[in-house]
Amino acid sequence: MTSESSAMLRPVKLSPDGRVLHLLDQRSLPEREDWLDLDDVEAVAEAIEKLAVRGAPAIGCAAALGLVASSWRFSDDAGMFRESCLMAFERLARTRPTAVNLFHAIGHMRGALVECPAGLTVAGVRGHLHAAALRYVDDELRACLTMADHGAPLLPDVGTVLTHCNTGALATAGWGTALGVIRRAHANGKKLRVLADETRPVLQGARLTAWELRHDGIPVDIIADNMAGALMARGEVQAAIVGADRIARNGDVANKIGTYTVAVLCRYHQIPFYVAAPWSTVDPATASGAEIPIEERDHNEVHLHGGRRMTPAGVGARNPAFDVTPAELVTAFITERGVFRPATLSALMDS
């Protein structure tokens, strides 16, 4: 880790000339900090599919910046250049189905392409796309910093906060969503410990959240995903805060598998359950959680642990990467536009 804390880490970056996308390869963490330098849409798509970059806002940023880096390989003929951009959008849209941020980012870039002033050279169009991608990433970072200000007062002055998966700088343009709220609360002097669900099968909590919090000097204990209920029953959890990959019109939330379990346990134990997400995760076009596509990932993510098969040959596995938490189980949504009860958030989507 460079001298700066992980809070200000930017896991998805574009070279100043726009020709190379730099991705911190999250598959190597916490043992190694390996960076990928990508300049081809297929390589960017595969990095998203293989979770080299992951986290709803981060994959949106990777798609936007990756389009710019890839575009230097496209034709200098204006018509063919635009066609290549559209094909790149289609390829990136096929990477992962659940996080709406990916499609929000692609829509932003498609809009920039359409709004390009007529008569621009390919270099001019590419420059327009470059500026649009940088604006997108900066807006996402600003959203994380602003939602942290809104959310921090909700956390206890002293206590333990449970979180699930990784929602930090690694999952975003920087700072984080749910973990960003925890960061701001800690910086404001709250005496918090974090309980981080390891989050099987990819271990985003054990590998990534722990890595970020250790670098920030925020106390963290890793727990297996099946321990949360017992610790809540002992009164050892004062709040839970998670991220989101898509928030439907009625306030249902798609997030990492296991989030629904945490939400039900919180309701049973009367523990506040917060969802922190930028507005780019809100999806009015999806009516409810039942319509959110849930990614089913490679079953070997369940069979293998550290590259070693843990299960007998010949047995099957299921691997839904996300689940849906009904809006009624959410205490409040924390966004850059403010803190909202589920019903209020839905009404805002109608406005």
Ligand SMILES: CSC[C@H]1O[C@H](OP(=O)(O)O)[C@H](O)[C@@H]1O
């Ligand atoms: C800041 S939201 C991150 C969100 O994305 C994660 O999923 P994945 O690691 O598979 O991309 C998880 O759902 C997090 O809550």
